[in-house]
Amino acid sequence: xxxxxxxxxxxxxxxxxxxxxxxxxxxxxxxxxxxxxxxxxxxxxxxxxxxxxxxxxxxxxxxxxxxxxxxxxxxxxxxxxxxxxxxxxxxxxxxxxxxxxxxxxxxxxxxxxxxxxxxxxxxxxxxxxxxxxxxxxxxxxxxxxxxxxxxxxxxxxxxxxxxxxxxxxxxxxxxxxxxxxxxxxxxxxxxxxxxxxxxxxxxxxxxxxxxxxxxxxxxxxxxxxxxxxxxxxxxxxxxxxxxxxxxxxxxxxxxxxxxxxxxxxxxxxxxxxxxxxxxxxxxxxxxxxxxxxxxxxxxxxxxxxxxxxxxxxxxxxxxxxxxxxxxxxxxxxxxxxxxxxxxxxxxxxxxxxxxxxxxxxxxxxxxxxxxxxxxxxxxxxxxxxxxxxxxxxxxxxxxxxxxxxxxxxxxxxxxxxxxxxxxxx
Amino acid sequence: xxxxxxxxxxxxxxxxxxxxxxxxxxxxxxxxxxxxxxxxxxxxxxxxxxxxxxxxxxxxxxxxxxxxxxxxxxxxxxxxxxxxxxxxxxxxxxxxxxxxxxxxxxxxxxxxxxxxxxxxxxxxxxxxxxxxxxxxxxxxxxxxxxxxxxxxxxxxxxxxxxxxxxxxxxxxxxxxxxxxxxxxxxxxxxxxxxxxxxxxxxxxxxxxxxxxxxxxxxxxxxxxxxxxxxxxxxxxxxxxxxxxxxxxxxxxxxxxxxxxxxxxxxxxxxx
Numbered sequence: 284x285x286x287x288x289x290x291x292x293x294x295x296x297x298x299x300x301x302x303x304x305x306x307x308x309x310x311x312x313x314x315x316x317x318x319x320x321x322x323x324x325x326x327x328x329x330x331x332x333x334x335x336x337x338x339x340x341x342x343x344x345x346x347x348x349x350x351x352x353x354x355x356x357x358x359x360x361x362x363x364x365x366x367x368x369x370x371x372x373x374x375x376x377x378x379x380x381x382x383x384x385x386x387x388x389x390x391x392x393x394x395x396x397x398x399x400x401x402x403x404x405x406x407x408x409x410x411x412x413x414x415x416x417x418x419x420x421x422x423x424x425x426x427x428x429x430x431x432x433x434x435x436x437x438x439x440x441x442x443x444x445x446x447x448x449x450x451x452x453x454x455x456x457x458x459x460x461x462x463x464x465x466x467x468x469x470x471x472x473x474x475x476x477x478x479x480x481x482x483x484x485x486x487x488x489x490x491x492x493x494x495x496x497x498x499x500x501x502x503x504x505x506x507x508x509x510x511x512x513x514x515x516x517x518x519x520x521x522x523x524x525x526x527x528x529x530x531x532x533x534x535x536x537x538x539x540x541x542x543x544x545x546x547x548x549x550x551x552x553x554x555x556x557x558x559x560x561x562x563x564x565x566x567x568x569x570x571x572x573x574x575x576x577x578x579x580x581x582x583x584x585x586x587x588x589x590x591x592x593x594x595x596x597x598x599x600x601x602x603x604x605x606x607x608x609x610x611x612x613x614x615x616x617x618x619x620x621x622x623x624x625x626x627x628x629x630x631x632x633x634x635x636x637x638x639x640x641x642x643x644x645x646x647x648x649x650x651x652x653x654x655x656x657x658x659x660x661x662x663x664x665x666x667x668x669x670x671x672x673x674x675x676x677x678x679x680x681x682x683x684x685x686x687x688x689x690x691x692x693x694x695x696x697x698x699x700x701x702x703x704x705x706x707x708x
Numbered sequence: 709x710x711x712x713x714x715x716x717x718x719x720x721x722x723x724x725x726x727x728x729x730x731x732x733x734x735x736x737x738x739x740x741x742x743x744x745x746x747x748x749x750x751x752x753x754x755x756x757x758x759x760x761x762x763x764x765x766x767x768x769x770x771x772x773x774x775x776x777x778x779x780x781x782x783x784x785x786x787x788x789x790x791x792x793x794x795x796x797x798x799x800x801x802x803x804x805x806x807x808x809x810x811x812x813x814x815x816x817x818x819x820x821x822x823x824x825x826x827x828x829x830x831x832x833x834x835x836x837x838x839x840x841x842x843x844x845x846x847x848x849x850x851x852x853x854x855x856x857x858x859x860x861x862x863x864x865x866x867x868x869x870x871x872x873x874x875x876x877x878x879x880x881x882x883x884x885x886x887x888x889x890x891x892x893x894x895x896x897x898x899x900x901x902x903x904x905x906x907x908x909x910x911x912x913x914x915x916x917x918x919x920x921x922x923x924x925x926x927x928x929x930x931x932x933x934x935x936x937x938x939x940x941x942x943x944x945x946x947x948x949x950x951x952x953x954x955x956x957x958x959x960x961x962x963x964x965x966x967x968x969x970x971x972x973x974x975x976x977x978x979x
Contacts, residue, residue, distance in 0.1 A: 458861070458879050459865060554946050554947065555944070555946070556881060576948055577946065579866065592869075592870065
């Protein structure tokens with residue numbers, strides 16, 4: 284009974300290999316059931332995302348299991364077995380547990396701390412539960428992984444701070460303005476990054492996005508997309524009086540907004556705060572504008588350095604997360620070893636001894652006038668009874684079978700022995 | 709009894725100040741909660757202390773420097789807690805608790821005995837005038853704290869180094885709004901304090917205005933805050949300038965309060 288994982292991720296395999304091995308759509312159900320049917324595999328879960336494909340299993344013989352899983356992968360996805368060797372990684376026992384905890388906590392992700400992986404893992408687990416391909420070990424392992432990931436999220440700042448330019452822009456807007464839902468944004472020019480930033484602002488509650496472009500038709504098109512208002516390009520400066528956030532990304536070779544113009548705008552706005560994001564290269568907005576009171580100008584490099592600093596911050600937090608994970612591995616291993624039969628046998632015997640002692644004490648207190656010999660005989664009988672009662676379950680526990688873990692769980696339940704007690708022994 | 713209560717409140721404020729400074733470096737939900745608890749307990753004990761002195765003296769306990777500084781601290785914390793209902797800016801405590809602690813400490817070093825009230829002060833104006841003045845100044849003290857927070861946050865955003873407190877400080881607009889609100893509360897209170905003071909002066913000494921140093925400084929303070937409000941409403945002096953002015957304004961108040969104390973001249977000697 285060992286946790287075992289075979290997988291590949293963005294670090295070990297290119298996108299074309301990952302694509303071929305992905306279990307998407309209907310392939311997942313089919314794949315999971317066939318994976319579970321492998322003779323070496325007792326429990327099975329498949330985690331398949333765009334960055335990773337991982338097969339988690341409960342196995343007894345890892346070498347045999349690896350061979351058979353590899354064969355299964357190559358047959359199922361009709362891919363050459365040899366080409367898998369470089370892409371696949373395998374972990375067993377404590378390393379497999381650590382790997383899963385790191386994956387769930389998003390330490391193994393392309394962008395450390397990204398939140399999606401936990402949801403994907405939950406889905407994979409739920410799917411496996413639905414298809415009944417898991418058992419006591421993987422169920423406990425997955426539940427633990429999910430709780431570890433939540434612990435990491437609440438106890439470290441790993442998921443805080445934006446790590447993309449467009450999110451950094453949103454984060455800054457939030458620290459300049461009280462309520463984004465009362466703020467108006469203007470998109471000057473077009474471009475993938477600028478549009479993404481505008482979209483993020485809109486998703487985060489910005490009231491309206493206005494669009495201005497050198498070609499008015501393009502402005503109308505984009506405005507329709509954002510359900511905003513198109514603005515003629517030679518009117519954008521006047522419009523800035525009513526705009527709180529400006530995202531600029533035109534192809535202009537020189538500045539399109541000068542300090543003196545901005546001063547006038549600020550006066551008309553009664554100095555209300557303005558956040559200007561200049562994504563264009565070469566820059567479109569006079570950098571000196573940042574010196575004006577209540578104007579906050581960020582260019583692409585400024586935003587990038589915010590992102591870099593946040594990235595660095597996440598890496599520092601990741602170290603804290605690793606520590607949390609090590610502690611949690613410890614508790615999981617304790618639980619797993621409690622599944623082992625020896626502590627359960629001891630706990631079972633202790634339980635019986637305890638009952639015997641209690642009942643004997645009660646009895647001997649009640650009856651008086653019996654000699655030492657009688658006492659011994661009574662004790663002998665009590666011992667004989669408990670021995671006879673616990674003999675069959677003890678033998679069942681000592682037997683070496685495939686479903687020993689289930690046996691242990693059942694006996695614990697039947698005799699009211701909980702895991703904690705067994706661990707102490 | 710009064711002494712114990714005062715020292716106890718001082719101790720709680722001291723603890724809140726220490727945790728408040730810690731909060732600046734390693735803040736979390738827990739430290740914020742501890743600050744609220746410490747400051748809240750201190751405030752409760754402080755309130756009992758003030759009531760105790762009120763009962764013992766038979767009039768509002770603001771008639772010597774010890775009581776005045778203590779009551780002023782009490783007003784600051786009162787407004788701090790009122791502010792929390794609307795804005796939840798617990799981090800403000802890190803900026804304002806040190807001020808409160810210093811005020812309370814200086815109060816603790818001033819003579820505490822309750823002296824019989826001089827006939828001039830035996831008037832219902834005593835309560836009205838002083839409560840207006842102290843609440844108004846307390847609002848300005850908090851505007852000073854909020855203004856400092858604004859400057860810190862502004863520095864992060866302007867310089868593009870989003871370290872330290874950036875994450876936990878409220879947005880610039882929020883800080884600016886709180887600052888404005890505090891001044892719009894403080895200014896009418898200060899105005900009322902000056903008017904009631906003049907009325908009281910008239911009934912006590914027969915003249916509304918005597919150019920006593922405290923009167924002069926109050927007038928200077930009044931003008932500073934009048935300028936802050938006027939510049940904001942007409943020229944749009946918000947943000948950094950408003951924050952700077954509210955800091956200057958409060959420093960003026962402190963000079964007026966302690967400076968005059970040291971000179972010990974004029975009609976307000978009893979304070």
